[in-house]
Amino acid sequence: MSRSIKNSLKLILGTVALACLAGPVAAQEKITFLTSWYAQAEHGGFYQAVAKGIYKKYGLDVTVKMGGPQVNGMQLLTAGQADFIMGYDLQVLSSVEKGIPVTTVATSFQKDLQGMMTHEGVKSLADLKGKTILAASTAHATWLPWVKAKYGYTDAQVRAYTFNLQPFFADTNVVQQAYPSSEPFQAMKNGVKVNFFLFADEGYPPYGTTIVTMQKTVAEKPDVVARFVKASIEGWKSYLADPTAGNELIKKDNPKMDDEQIAFGVKRMKELHVFDGGDAAKLGAGIMTDARWEQTYKFMVSAGLLKPETEWKKAYTTQFVKDLKIAP
Template identity: 25%
Template sequence: MVHLWQLRAHRPRHAGLRTTSWILLWAVACFIPSPTAAAEPVEDTPLKKAVLIPQWQPQAQFAGFYVAYQKGFYRDLGIDLQIRRGGPESPSSHLLAEGEADFGTMFLSTAIEKRAQGLQLVNIGQLVQCSSLMLIAKRSSGVFTPPDIDGKHVGLWGAEFQIQPLAFFRKHHLKITPIPQAATVNLFLRGGTDVTSAMWYNEYHMILNAGINPEELTTFFFFDYDMNFPEDGIYCLESTLRRDPDLCCRFVQASLQGWRYAFQHPEEALDIVMSHVDEANIATDRVHQRWMFNRMRDLMVSRDCGAVVGAGRNAAATMIPTPVDSEFGNLDPTDYQRVAQELQAAGVIDWIPDYGHFYQGCVAAHEN
């Protein structure tokens, strides 16, 4: 397969640099090792230490990283990786800013917001291509179409997760009563809200497990309304990429290799996920983690979000049998602009960071 290595140079901010400096920079960029070379196993070379911070606690959402670690893919590419435990007390953007982690995962919307606020984050690999954030209502509440949400009590998470719902409400001229939503869907199940926020790979399955049939629910997938927000991506600081682009490239390669291996060996991947879940004493089970794993694959391997959403309406959906996209890991500029423009319209950011500076893709496609 074709290997893609893309490292864009930023415009220097020092007016005193001479033309010769630009020539030297161009020459160095031309001789950066290609991903083909970087993919070779590293022998007789000291391992480079690195730290990854996922944006949440151990679960199948991060299966590819755990698999890559367990199978030795990072070490094979010269990285001695530590995976820290994420969660609300350890936001990935904060640990990156403080130098406590080299790499982190986060939503595209979060990263754009942080970049616009001055934190020089760069996306070096986009994983989730289709938005999984959704709204769910019980049909018994009389909600069947967007206009039916007008005047309803809607459960909303924190600011990061409100961007799409609020844009959805603006688009359909809806006035709702926002209700703060906790980590569970218990308030919705007990009738405390008419509509709840949910992730397709997580809370939606919890609602089904609570005994509610899919036919009893009205689901609003944002992709259906031209509001697809790609979610999990791999990020580092711009300074990290400039200091050691080879390390960043190797990290992305090993991570994508881990995801591909996980997709090809789902039960082994779930074994690895559950070992991390058990170590962290997370209250979940293998059935729920399998659902999450299958849905993560759907969201990551296909750019046909319509097909993904269509499968999402089937409670019994299993993994979509499509091969991993040959450009798995890339951030589409159209998706970037869509998210950034919604952030600006919502007043979350004052300006839109340049895509060419934000996305410094280091992607290598591996043979399946």
């Protein structure tokens, strides 16, 4: 055999050996994640995980799709058109009651973001007796029974909230439901001084911006779920440290969301410690506890929103967050 052929063989064998050492190139697992509304700062951690390549680091090819008023996330999840959705504890518990096999695998926020906006003279939620309370129809099956039971508000106080702030602006006796970065921001832009009270800071138990999937996915693809959860929580930590990358994708999906609105949202999330407060301060971001879920279950039962015999522990699992220990 000639020297040139021997050298060629050595080169080929060396290349093969290197390829074997490198191992096969793993295909990225394709994942579709559906948010609950139009892209905004409150979804930033998921967009950040895409923008900064955090999902890819964990072998995931994630597409974030926006929700909206005409999008039924739970329906799309159960139909297999989404692998994970941004969920809400009360919705998941109600679905489990109906026999829909969904479950919550992590939470972005230790606090639900729902609250009340008042004029600046109001000092606490206990001061609302005699005030007109504007609440959307969905409030009657979520936070309204809780505040009525806690503070003694009456049905006579409640009027429909039509997502128009003019009635609030026109009457200092009116208070209304709000999210920290939405209605208060609009009030600020209109020169109206307001106070905002987060229900979670008064004991309202649901988590906020949770990650929900099918029970079948947990059983059959626990590794994929674990990677998605870890990458998403890392995305949130990264976003709240520097949201620049995630914001670009948010504005791409939702051009109506401008820099000032996003910055206000990020500021409020930090001030309210929705990501790093509560149990997350000690147990790590993304954490959920049995005690907290039991609180939500008991609230729903007491309010007539859930049957007592509902297998409420199927609505969540802590297996993907109990040892996550990502410092907020």
